[in-house]
Amino acid sequence: MKKFNPGLLFIIFVILCFNVSAKGSEVLLTDDESAWISRHKIINIAGPRAFPPFHYIENNTAKGMASDYALIISQKLGIQMIVDTSSSWPEILEKTKNREIDVITCASKTREREAYMSFTTPYLSYPMVIISRRQSPFIGGIKDIHGKKVACIKKISTCEWLVNDNIEFISYNVNSPLEALEAVSLGYADVYLGNLAATTYIIEKNGLANLKIAAPTEYGNYDLYFAVRSDWPEMVVILNKALASITPEEHGQIRQKWIAVRYEHGIDSGRLKEIAVQAGGALALIFFIVFLWNRQIWKREEKFRCLTEHGTDIIQTFKKDGTIVYQSPSHTAILGYNADELKGTCIFDLFHEHDKKAWEKIFKAILKTNDSQTIEHRIRHKQGHYLYFESNFVNLLKNRALKAIVMNARDITLSWQTKNELKLAKEAAEAANKAKSAFLANMSHELRTPLNAVLGFAGLLKQNAGLTRDQIESIDIISKSGNHLLNLINDVLDMSKIEAGRTSLRETAFDLWLMLDDIEDMLRLRAKEKNLQLIFERTADFPRYIYADEAKLRQVLINLLNNALKFTQEGGVALRAGIWNKNYSNEILSGTNTIELSFEVEDTGSGISEDKLESIFEPFFQTHSGYQSEEGTGLGLSISKKFVQLMGGDINLYTKTDQGSMFKFYIKAGLAGPENIYNKKKSPKIIGLQQGQPKYRILIVDDRWDNRQLLVKLLKPLGFSICEAENGRQAVKLWKKWEPHLIWMDMRMPVMDGYEAVKQIKSNIKGQATAVIALTASAFEDERSVVMSAGCDDFLRKPFRQSDIFLLMQKHIGVKYEYEEQIKEKNKPSPDKNIISSLCFAKLDPELLISLEKAAIEGDMTAMDKLIEQIRLDDEQIAYGLAQLAQNFEYSKILLYIKNENPRVQTQ
Structure with a gap:
């Protein structure tokens, strides 16, 4: 007999292991099953929208463990699974009933669902646990x-x-x-029951650090299945085979990718001791309780009799057919029926007709189980009207002494009416909020759309080389006023933020002196038209560079100054700026400390009567003078006060009738220096397109002629080929015929809006190559995501800057521009720093040179740049030479040239 070869045994073992591990790599289907699959190559699937890590929707894409399993199965079976990413969970269940969804990838099994779905074997299983806050009392199981x-x-x-x-x-x-875990974390709920994997995933991903897994439950594991429409039994068998074919390595990869479980369930030793003490006490008392038991029986009977005869609840007992056996005396006071009047009648006849369907369901449950059942329903009063009750039913038909069903009903008519009124009020409030949102959206569009034309054409006018200095200043004032109006509209339209207290600060470093100068320039013309003095003063120690919310401070000042100018007919308006806390010294001003700045706006107007002072800062409040002026909405002072308080300060009013008013406020700001100021570089002026590029075709779609004209005048002179459309339908026709490179698409238009037009264009293969950029006047941030999900390639809000138009076209279709600076660079004179030494300043305005001298002494780069640009209008060469010296910080040479070449100017 041959010896047994151990090596051969090892080889056979390896082969067997290989076969076992290889098992499951293929799905072995019968001919009928393969034929069924060939007839159903496309399967509509769905899963919960928010059930991570098993199945959830993110960026319109299904993710999670169930999605990974579905992907593996679709690849193994050679089928296409189309995922429904838009439906909610109740809608998914309803669609499965209607055969619109074929398979749910992630579902638990219930009796209700088994009526219209078939389930595979479970492929995911995790224990059910109880989650609570870390500091919550000890919970050891569901009984707690x-x-x-x-x-x-x-x-x-x-x-x-x-x-x-x-x-x-x-x-x-x-x-x-x-939402459930967030409710527990925030204290709206005490506990949540969920499976271990999902809860730990959500807790870690969302940083809910104050939660813990308090205890396991008696419900075992939470099993998840593939649920299939009930008329597809073949699919259940096929899916089971596909699941069985998934290798342990594939299972492990999916679990490792999504699950990181940490289980924190401990024993509260203090609570354990407390339970032990209580148990010991209970054991000691048990003998005493038994001794007293018989003695207490007669007391309980007496107590029950008192409760039924004098209690405020209704108690009735009735047989299985509804015949009333007993009624408590409280029927008389609550429902008007005399003692024993209802005996022998049917209790079902007392219930409201509309409540009988719910009652029938409860009655079946009462007969089926000994558990108590509760229902809210109406019971008829003897006079014919109905009262609302919360009734609790207990099945005691098997009780030898009673043999009846017991109803204990509590009158909740008053609370129900209150709840119903609250519900109606809530519905009315929600309707009002929807109406307000719709109004704000429409107002946003209606106000921002004309502003787009105002600011856009102002920008185009400023590019005209033949403008005088006065015309340039006027256009600047239009632009500044328009931009201020735009900021005001943005803040007022976002009322939800203000009402919810969610308006936040956007603090940056800025030049406070320059901001005040800009406001003065903007308002001076209005003061001049009314023959009023406009005085801006600031103390010597008033800081120039600060950290604060520039836009909100600007709005507060303009609101107060505008009001002062509006209600002042003689005299003038003054703005005085200084330091609120006089303990701050000049040394502190050079640091980075916080400082309190004071502002006073005083006028010589009509003043405000004392009876109006308490209401002056309320929204939509206007004085008699305000109503007479027929200007404004009454929001200015309310918004100003909120902004001042947000900036850490407060505002007060001092006034006397017929003598004038003074608004005084302070804010907190951080101190900054010139090095902290971010100087926005002026966008280079584009004068054309570089050679060697295609003739770019641009389609402009907008229902307003002025908005289309703004883009036409901006783009056509540069060399773009332009075509226009008034609505989405025209846009689609022109796109098919003309095939533009880029479309500027307004989203709100008659006939066909931009959303539908983009959808039709992007549904075509050629449309994927066309860049579509949305232009919208909406002021709401959530509009961006809606527009992008419609298929647009980018988003631009009206009013827009010209530079944004050019940058987006460069980004999406690769346009290359020719810049004015490039042409000037070729024609620049030789960069000789001494170029102005041979030039005469005599023809320049002496006042201009005095201002230049002051700026050079103070090292004020911003002011010097402005003055050099003014000189450029009179003499290009002198301006160029001064700019060369300023760029190299050679201020002493500038001062020397001013003094030597112009005796009229005496350098200090």
Whole structure:
């Protein structure tokens, strides 16, 4: 007999292991199953929208473990699975009933769902646990949930389990596991029941650090299945085979990718001791209780008799057919029926007709189980009207002494009416909010659209080389006023932020002196038209560079100054700026400390009567003078006060009738230096397109002629080929015929809006090559995501800057521009720093040179740049030479040339 070869045994073992590990790599289908698959190559699937890590929707894409399993199965079976990413969970269940969805990739099994779905074997299984806050009292199991508030997800069966186990709890309804865990984290709910994997994933991903897994439950594992429409039994068999073919390595990769479980369940030793003490005490008392038991029986009977005869609840007992056996005396006071008047009648006849369907369901449950059942319903009063009751029913038909069903009903008519009124009020408030949102959206569009034309054409006018200095200054004032109006509209339209207290500061370093000068320039013309003095003063120690919210401070000052000019007919208006806290010294001003700045706006107007002072800062409040002026909305002072308070200060009013008013406020700001100021580089002027590029075809789509003309005048002179459309329908026709490189698309238009036009264009293969940039006048940030999801390649809000138009065209179709600076560079004179030494300053305005001298002494780069640009209008060569010296910080040479070449100017 041959010896047994151990090496051969090892080889056979390896081959067997290989076969076992290789098993499952293919799906072995019968001929009928393969034929069925060939007839159903496209499967419509869906899963929960917010159930990470198993299945959730992010950026319109399905993600999670279930999606990964579905992908593996689709590849193994050679089928295409189309995912429904837009439907909510209740809608998915309804669509599965209607055969619109074929397979749900991630579902638990319930009796209700088994009526219209078939389930595979479970492929994911994790234990059910209880989650609470870390500092919550000890919870050892579901019995400790008694009396607590539980976060319950709609259409999910977890809370039904607690009801079936007679756990009394308060339900806090939510829509997703994330909302449930956030409710527990924020204290709106005490606990949440969920599976271990999903809860730990959501807790870690969302940083809910104050939560813990308090205890396991008695409900075992939470199993997840593929659920298939019930008329496709073949699909269930096929899916089971596909799941069985998935290798352990593939299972492991999916679990490793999504699950990082940490289980924190501990024993509260203090609570354990407390329980032990209580148990010992209970054991000691048990003998005493037994001794007193018989003695207490007669007391309980007496107590029950008192409760039924003098209690405020209605108690009735009735047989299975509804015949009333007993009624408590409280019927007389509450429902008007005399003692024993209802005996022998049918209790069902007392219930409201509309409540009978719910009652029939409850009655079946009463007969089926010994558990108590509760329902809110109406019971008829003897006079014919109905009262609302919360009734609790207990089945005691098997009780030898009673043999009846007991109803305990509490009158909740008053609370129901209050709840109904609150519901109606809530619905009315929601309707009002929707109406307000629609109004704000429309107002946003209607106000920003004409502003787009105003600011756009002002920019085009400024590019005209033949403008005088006065014309340039006028256009600058139009632009500054328009931009201020735009900022004002943005803040007023975003009323939801102001009402919710969510308006935030956007602090930057800026030149406070320059801002005040800009405001003075903007308002001086208005003061001049009314023959009023406009005085701007600041103290010697008033800081120039600060950290604060420039836009909000500017708006407050302009609001107050505009009001002062509006209500002043003689005299003038003064703005005085200084330091609120005089303890700050000049040395502190050079540091980075916080400082309190004071502003006073005083006028010689009509003043405000004392009876109006308390209401002056309320929204939409206007004085008699305000109504007479027929200007403004009454929001200016309210918004100003909120902004001042947001900036750490407060505002007060001092006034006397017929003598004038003074608004005085202060804010907190950080100190900055010139090196902290971000100087926005002026966008280079584009004068044309570089040679060697295609003839770019640009389609402009807008229902307003002035908005189309703004883009036409901006783009056509540069060499673009332009075509226009008034609505989306025209745009689609022109796109098919003309095939533009880029489309500027307004989103709100008659006939066909931009959303539908983009959808039709992008549904075509050629449309994918066309860049579509949305132009919208909406002031709301969420508009961007809506526009981008419609298929647009980019988004630009009206009013826009010209530079934004050119940058987006360069980004999306690669346009190359010719800049004015490039042409000037070729024609620049030789960069000789001494170029101005041979030039005469005599023809220049002496006042201009005095200002230049002052700026050079103070090292004020911003002021010097402005003055050099003014000189450029008179003499290009002198301006160029001064710019060369300024760029190299050779201020002493500038001062020397001014003094030597112009005796009229005496350098200090």
